[in-house]
Amino acid sequence: MPIRKVMKANEAAAWAAKLAKPKVIAAFPITPSTLVPEKISEFVADGELDAEFIKVESEHSAISACVGASAAGVRTFTATASQGLALMHEILFIAAGMRLPIVIAVGNRALSAPINIWNDWQDTISERDTGWLQFYAENNQEALDLILIAYKVAENEKVLLPAMVGFDAFILTHTVEPVEIPDQELVDEFLGEYEPKYAYLDPSRPITQGTLAFPAHYMEARYTVWEANENARKVIDEAFAEFEKRFGRKYQKIEEYRTDDAEIIFVTMGSLAGTVKEYVDHLREQGIKVGAAKMTVYRPFPIEEVRALAKKAKVIALLEKNITFSVGGALFQDFSRALINESEKPKIVDFILGLGGRDVTFRDLDEALAIAQKALNGEAVDEVNWIGLRKEIL
Amino acid sequence: MAESPFKADIERVQKEYSEKMTPGAIATIPGSSVVNKTGSWRVFMPEFNRDKCVRCYLCYIYCPEPAIYLDEENYPVFDYDYCKGCGVCANECPTDAIIMVRETK
Numbered sequence: 001m002p003i004r005k006v007m008k009a010n011e012a013a014a015w016a017a018k019l020a021k022p023k024v025i026a027a028f029p030i031t032p033s034t035l036v037p038e039k040i041s042e043f044v045a046d047g048e049l050d051a052e053f054i055k056v057e058s059e060h061s062a063i064s065a066c067v068g069a070s071a072a073g074v075r076t077f078t079a080t081a082s083q084g085l086a087l088m089h090e091i092l093f094i095a096a097g098m099r100l101p102i103v104i105a106v107g108n109r110a111l112s113a114p115i116n117i118w119n120d121w122q123d124t125i126s127e128r129d130t131g132w133l134q135f136y137a138e139n140n141q142e143a144l145d146l147i148l149i150a151y152k153v154a155e156n157e158k159v160l161l162p163a164m165v166g167f168d169a170f171i172l173t174h175t176v177e178p179v180e181i182p183d184q185e186l187v188d189e190f191l192g193e194y195e196p197k198y199a200y201l202d203p204s205r206p207i208t209q210g211t212l213a214f215p216a217h218y219m220e221a222r223y224t225v226w227e228a229n230e231n232a233r234k235v236i237d238e239a240f241a242e243f244e245k246r247f248g249r250k251y252q253k254i255e256e257y258r259t260d261d262a263e264i265i266f267v268t269m270g271s272l273a274g275t276v277k278e279y280v281d282h283l284r285e286q287g288i289k290v291g292a293a294k295m296t297v298y299r300p301f302p303i304e305e306v307r308a309l310a311k312k313a314k315v316i317a318l319l320e321k322n323i324t325f326s327v328g329g330a331l332f333q334d335f336s337r338a339l340i341n342e343s344e345k346p347k348i349v350d351f352i353l354g355l356g357g358r359d360v361t362f363r364d365l366d367e368a369l370a371i372a373q374k375a376l377n378g379e380a381v382d383e384v385n386w387i388g389l390r391k392e393i394l
Numbered sequence: 395m396a397e398s399p400f401k402a403d404i405e406r407v408q409k410e411y412s413e414k415m416t417p418g419a420i421a422t423i424p425g426s427s428v429v430n431k432t433g434s435w436r437v438f439m440p441e442f443n444r445d446k447c448v449r450c451y452l453c454y455i456y457c458p459e460p461a462i463y464l465d466e467e468n469y470p471v472f473d474y475d476y477c478k479g480c481g482v483c484a485n486e487c488p489t490d491a492i493i494m495v496r497e498t499k
Contacts, residue, residue: 099418160417198417208421214430221419228417 002180002247009143009172012179013079013105013165014039016147018049019187020103023074026054026065028084031117032169033107036079059084063091063102070100071209073200075151078102081169082109085123089130095162096131096225098210100199101154102162103147108136108270108321109169110356118357119169120321121270124298125330131225133163133232134299136269140177143167145249146296148187152239155194158231168271170357182247190246229300236297253302254309255294258284262291264372265313265346267331269295272319272360279365290369295331306338313346317372319365321354328352328384347375353387364388404428433461436479438494440472446491453483453492 007015013036017025025044027037043049052069056062059080066076080088085106095102106124110116124134135150137143143165150163167173199209213221233253240251257277259265266276273294280292293309295302310316320329327333332350339345351368354360364387375381407425416422440453453470454462461477462470470483484492 097418098420198420206424208424208426209418211419211421211426212430213419217415217419220415224415224417224419 002182002186004178004180006176007140007179008035008174008176009137009140009167010035010079010107010174011039012140012144013147013167014043015179015181016144017077017105018043019182019184020075020077020148020151020191021049021188022051022077022103024052024054024066024069024076025078026056026062026069026076027078028056028059028062028080030059030081030084031107032109032173033079033081033084033105035173036105036107040077059087060091063088063095063104066102067091067095067098067100070095070102071098071199071201073194073196073202075155075194076100076102077105079105079107081107082111082117082123085127085164086111089127092127092130092132092162094210097221098199099160099225099228100162101151101160101194103150103154104132104162104164105143105147106164106166107169107173108166116356117169119171119271120355120357121166122322122355124164124166125322125324127164128299128330131161131229132299133159133161133229133236133297135163135165135297136295137165137167137172138271138273138294138296140167140172140175140179141249142251142296143172144179144181145243145247145251148182148191149236149239149243149251151191151194152242153232153235155191156232156235156239157197159228159235160198161225161228161232166270171271186246190242232300233302233304236300251296252305253295253297254305255296256309256312257292257294259291259293259309259312261289262313263289263376264315264317264369265291265293265309266317266319266365266368266372267293267295267309267335268319269298269331270321272321272354275360276319276365279362282362283369288369298334301334301338303338306335307342310335310339310342310346311344315372315376316346316348317368318348318350319360319368320350320352323352323355332384348383349375349381350384351387352384358388360388431475432459433473433475433477433479436474436477436497438479438481439474439497440477440479440481440483440492441495442470442472443491443493444469446489448489448491450488452486452488456482456486458482 328350
């Protein structure tokens, strides 16, 4: 029987790692995800997890150790956040290029300067071009589940790409919620043993990994990473379906909430989705036709699902805790790409909010709604809007 | 010019690598170095004067690649597909039978 325990998302991520039975975990402590490797090191020390726990001197080394271990053919895990993820940056490309199904838990945190340990998505969003799959959790249960699903997708032969699962710093990492821990046997059946077909260490069949590619081969190698990302869309759907069958919890690349007759749809990711759903309920009571949509999967970007969502609304209001300079938020860029050649498309209005852990309240969302309603009425509005900005101190 | 002693290897590896790319661009058999022609980034190339050569083999011994092999009469043969133009052979040659000249295409 699955047990329910009250825990933080950091502990949920550690439990997910324990259930997935990685053979090597390499990690360096960083706020807010420090508790993840701490908890895993307890599991290893208590003999509950049979794995090598490597204490490294930086995140650059942590991910390098994971690349080495994964190339040797075992399941690996690490956790990080913010500057730590940024320090992993160059190795993230290597992991994806070498097609190693490493999984990272990321406590989504703002990037310096100024130094800030609180939540936004700038760390993982900045790594969107590395080739890694990206999942975003709304709550602690999703943090656990999505890590298991991430392994399932990453290790699929048609994908073989590393994956990161983001959960919001402090809002989730340090907040307790009841989390259902699935049965080990069911997880074993769901994930199976990791049996690498290509990347493994076998002295009787020597291979070269991390090869040099001349111009004659490099482009093809990069194309295979693109192709694997494209394949991942279908594999993710299959993994979600199988997860639901086994564990009863349903996941979708884009989860829609009260979108059926909505004129304005708020689109967001991570824990903010909970607030926005609540806000939609609040507006619906007043008879305002709004809906919400949550991006569970950000890479590969669910283009078809976005197109289907866009058909339902007159205005898409993107609520983003990241900033891509000159463009607005990263979602704005991705939504534009998905809809640019559609004959009928809704207006897209971008909202930057909640950076560096600033609370996103109903009052902020009212501010966004007012702008979205103007767009709905055909009035001219700014494409990119900063919400909750303290203009008086600027 | 004598035939490269690596001809069979080159053909075998070329065949393997013309087939489907493995995930992660893994080289599944040894020998990719004979396919990747590393001579392409050379600036200076060794020019050989057979009349001055005393067949001491110093160039053959010192070539770090090795891109020099010996023909039937034990004269050195330069494999320009792999010679990077480092000039060690010219430097070691006691009779100046090898000189480095700027590569022209």
